[in-house]
Amino acid sequence: MHSVGQVTPQSQHFAQPLALQSGASLRDYTLVYETYGTLNEARSNAVLVCHALNASHHVAGTYAGQVNSEGWWDNLIGPGKALDTNRFFVIGVNNLGSCFGSTGPMHLNPDTGAPYGAGFPVVTVEDWVDAQARLLDALGIEQLAAVIGGSLGGMQALSWSLRYPQRLRHCIAVATAPNLSAQNIAFNEVARRAIVTDPDFHGGHYYAHGVVPKRGLRVARMIGHITYLSDDAMEAKFGRGMKGATPNYSTQDIEFEIESYLRYQGDKFSEYFDANTYLLITRALDYFDPARDFDGDLSAAFAAFSPERSRELVKALLDNRRDVSYAEIEAPHGHDAFLLDDARYHALLRACFDNIAKETK
Amino acid sequence: MHSVGQVTPQSQHFAQPLALQSGASLRDYTLVYETYGTLNEARSNAVLVCHALNASHHVAGTYAGQVNSEGWWDNLIGPGKALDTNRFFVIGVNNLGSCFGSTGPMHLNPDTGAPYGAGFPVVTVEDWVDAQARLLDALGIEQLAAVIGGSLGGMQALSWSLRYPQRLRHCIAVATAPNLSAQNIAFNEVARRAIVTDPDFHGGHYYAHGVVPKRGLRVARMIGHITYLSDDAMEAKFGRGMKGATPNYSTQDIEFEIESYLRYQGDKFSEYFDANTYLLITRALDYFDPARDFDGDLSAAFAAFSPERSRELVKALLDNRRDVSYAEIEAPHGHDAFLLDDARYHALLRACFDNIAKETK
Numbered sequence: 189m190h191s192v193g194q195v196t197p198q199s200q201h202f203a204q205p206l207a208l209q210s211g212a213s214l215r216d217y218t219l220v221y222e223t224y225g226t227l228n229e230a231r232s233n234a235v236l237v238c239h240a241l242n243a244s245h246h247v248a249g250t251y252a253g254q255v256n257s258e259g260w261w262d263n264l265i266g267p268g269k270a271l272d273t274n275r276f277f278v279i280g281v282n283n284l285g286s287c288f289g290s291t292g293p294m295h296l297n298p299d300t301g302a303p304y305g306a307g308f309p310v311v312t313v314e315d316w317v318d319a320q321a322r323l324l325d326a327l328g329i330e331q332l333a334a335v336i337g338g339s340l341g342g343m344q345a346l347s348w349s350l351r352y353p354q355r356l357r358h359c360i361a362v363a364t365a366p367n368l369s370a371q372n373i374a375f376n377e378v379a380r381r382a383i384v385t386d387p388d389f390h391g392g393h394y395y396a397h398g399v400v401p402k403r404g405l406r407v408a409r410m411i412g413h414i415t416y417l418s419d420d421a422m423e424a425k426f427g428r429g430m431k432g433a434t435p436n437y438s439t440q441d442i443e444f445e446i447e448s449y450l451r452y453q454g455d456k457f458s459e460y461f462d463a464n465t466y467l468l469i470t471r472a473l474d475y476f477d478p479a480r481d482f483d484g485d486l487s488a489a490f491a492a493f494s495p496e497r498s499r500e501l502v503k504a505l506l507d508n509r510r511d512v513s514y515a516e517i518e519a520p521h522g523h524d525a526f527l528l529d530d531a532r533y534h535a536l537l538r539a540c541f542d543n544i545a546k547e548t549k
Numbered sequence: 550m551h552s553v554g555q556v557t558p559q560s561q562h563f564a565q566p567l568a569l570q571s572g573a574s575l576r577d578y579t580l581v582y583e584t585y586g587t588l589n590e591a592r593s594n595a596v597l598v599c600h601a602l603n604a605s606h607h608v609a610g611t612y613a614g615q616v617n618s619e620g621w622w623d624n625l626i627g628p629g630k631a632l633d634t635n636r637f638f639v640i641g642v643n644n645l646g647s648c649f650g651s652t653g654p655m656h657l658n659p660d661t662g663a664p665y666g667a668g669f670p671v672v673t674v675e676d677w678v679d680a681q682a683r684l685l686d687a688l689g690i691e692q693l694a695a696v697i698g699g700s701l702g703g704m705q706a707l708s709w710s711l712r713y714p715q716r717l718r719h720c721i722a723v724a725t726a727p728n729l730s731a732q733n734i735a736f737n738e739v740a741r742r743a744i745v746t747d748p749d750f751h752g753g754h755y756y757a758h759g760v761v762p763k764r765g766l767r768v769a770r771m772i773g774h775i776t777y778l779s780d781d782a783m784e785a786k787f788g789r790g791m792k793g794a795t796p797n798y799s800t801q802d803i804e805f806e807i808e809s810y811l812r813y814q815g816d817k818f819s820e821y822f823d824a825n826t827y828l829l830i831t832r833a834l835d836y837f838d839p840a841r842d843f844d845g846d847l848s849a850a851f852a853a854f855s856p857e858r859s860r861e862l863v864k865a866l867l868d869n870r871r872d873v874s875y876a877e878i879e880a881p882h883g884h885d886a887f888l889l890d891d892a893r894y895h896a897l898l899r900a901c902f903d904n905i906a907k908e909t910k
Contacts, residue, residue, distance in 0.1 A: 208798075306800075306801075310798040367789060368789070369780065369784055370783040370784050370786075370807045371775060373808065374771075374774075377808045378772055378775070378811065380800060380801070381767065381815070384801055385764040403747075406742065407742055407743045410739040411772070414735045414739065419730065422730075422731040425731075426731040428728060428729070428730075428734070428838065437570070437571030437670075438671060439667075439829060439831075439832045440667075440741070443835070443836075467801070468800060471800045475796060475798075475804075477789065
């Protein structure tokens with residue numbers, strides 16, 4: 189098993205406006221993407237990888253001259269890996285509204301000549317999928333062998349199967365849900381309030397002020413990290429461990445190891461992530477609810493991304509006599525376990541892609 | 550069952566310094582308290598009620614001329630109620646560091662003549678209990694019939710039984726835990742960071758600037774409300790309900806009912822609660838860990854305040870051949886259910902106080 193090696197992002201400009209779910213439209217836009225492996229002659233071996241909240245098109249491989257620049261799903265994708273680039277042509281694409289290259293709030297609005305900022309239109313999972321479909325058009329790919337994604341990426345995979353059922357042969361949705369629960373929305377909302385009430389947010393036009401609402405971003409990320417880790421994983425990793433042998437009796441100094449971890453994650457995130465993008469992406473998560481268009485059949489909700497939520501999806505698919513496989517893997521690490529290289533999980537995905545590869549020949 | 554009627558807070562000044570767990574001391578301080586019912590001749594029927602995060606000494610009854618001024622545990626305490634003021638002399642006391650009357654960060658530091666602000670010493674559950682014990686001295690009460698509290702109040706009740714075992718006959722600890730889990734500390738830490746990074750916090754000396762770090766308080770309270778409600782209760786109450794018939798596609802407007810609820814709670818809290826007090830009280834929660842002094846026997850932790858955490862306490866008490874009763878009541882409303890008047894819960898407490906009253910005669 190090897191890495192795909194050095195990779196280079198590419199970009200595709202779309203001059204045709206994109207009509208959005210909100211009724212607004214993007215006059216023109218650019219998508220940044222990467223590809224690994226080779227598109228076969230039949231153009232039938234393409235696999236699209238959709239990213240979650242803070243990831244990007246950089247799914248596998250490394251960038252020249254950058255240490256620690258492995259793509260976010262590098263453990264899964266490469267020659268001989270579970271998603272084998274000797275067999276598949278893998279596409280990673282950065283979504284609209286992101287801060288990693290595709291058109292987003294920090295880019296110039298062609299209508300005003302100023303950065304979009306808070307004026308960037310609200311985009312949904314469906315909008316992302318529509319934009320991705322146009323990228324496939326540009327790449328000359330009529331039908332995907334598979335779409336795969338975890339978490340918010342899994343929602344995109346689900347949306348693909350609903351919007352473009354003829355354009356994919358397989359949909360692999362990992363650690364995902366048919367919609368967010370009230371509690372999930374609640375956490376997103378607190379994170380957004382922390383950002384938009386940071387005085388450095390300037391109503392979303394902070395670019396013009398040369399500042400970044402880092403205080404809000406830090407708090408948002410700290411909240412996120414609590415929800416990504418399961419209770420048990422956090423307890424096992426940090427427990428009540430303290431930085432010092434005895435308490436300092438301070439309300440502001442770091443006393444517990446978990447505090448140190450969260451502050452570190454918050455600080456790091458605030459250095460590279462865009463606040464407007466955070467608002468847009470969490471909102472896309474909130475809105476996603478394909479059942480809304482089908483009389484709310486899937487909408488009785490528990491905790492998002494739990495096996496219960498996945499089973500809801502499976503039931504809905506079975507009810508419609510669809511060909512569906514479901515695997516539940518014990519993962520004590522919580523939601524972000526979909527990014528880890530658990531042996532059982534990767535063995536399952538490997539078997540899945542082996543089967544897909546057979547029909548692709 | 551009646552209300553205790555109109556009540557009036559009293560206050561007691563202590564000129565003797567109070568030595569704190571941190572090694573610091575409070576030169577002098579005042580405790581505000583209320584009492585309901587009558588102390589019997591044997592002075593044996595007193596019940597102390599300890600409060601949790603945002604409550605106070607105002608446990609039962611109403612204030613003259615103030616509508617909706619019922620005390621926070623008015624459904625439990627009164628003539629004929631489960632904690633019957635015809636039988637018991639009930640004391641509610643406001644803790645040190647609070648913002649509801651007892652000496653706290655907004656009061657003048659006698660050493661400097663300026664408000665304590667961030668200079669108010671960090672107080673612990675044990676410090677609160679020590680201060681409460683002095684109030685009992687002042688009231689001429691040698692031994693309590695019982696100490697009762699829920700959540701952080703339950704921690705004080707537990708601490709009473711460890712620090713002053715001869716001064717109470719019964720300890721009733723509701724919805725509490727032997728210590729906070731990593732996840733609980735994590736939520737407290739995010740709330741504190743939201744407060745202290747609000748530019749209006751001014752390092753804890755915002756009183757001098759005539760401002761209040763409301764943005765931070767709002768976020769802190771929103772986080773709190775997510776943790777007070779169980780997943781299921783939030784889902785049942787709000788689900789994915791939206792304010793409008795169709796989405797507005799906005800990242801900042803309220804779209805979901807849960808957002809409206811959280812913002813309302815945050816706004817309300819920021820109008821009356823003191824930011825330094827919030828820091829102090831959440832820190833007292835974090836630090837509480839009586840097992841730390843006993844080789845950490847109780848410290849293997851899961852989610853705080855869950856039945857598992859209560860059972861840990863029961864096991865530790867049984868291991869020491871203590872007389873202990875444990876009741877587990879299904880409460881779909883989550884942690885704050887200890888404040889509700891669930892019939893089974895109140896019937897249990899009524900039976901418990903009936904037994905205590907019998908021996909008190």
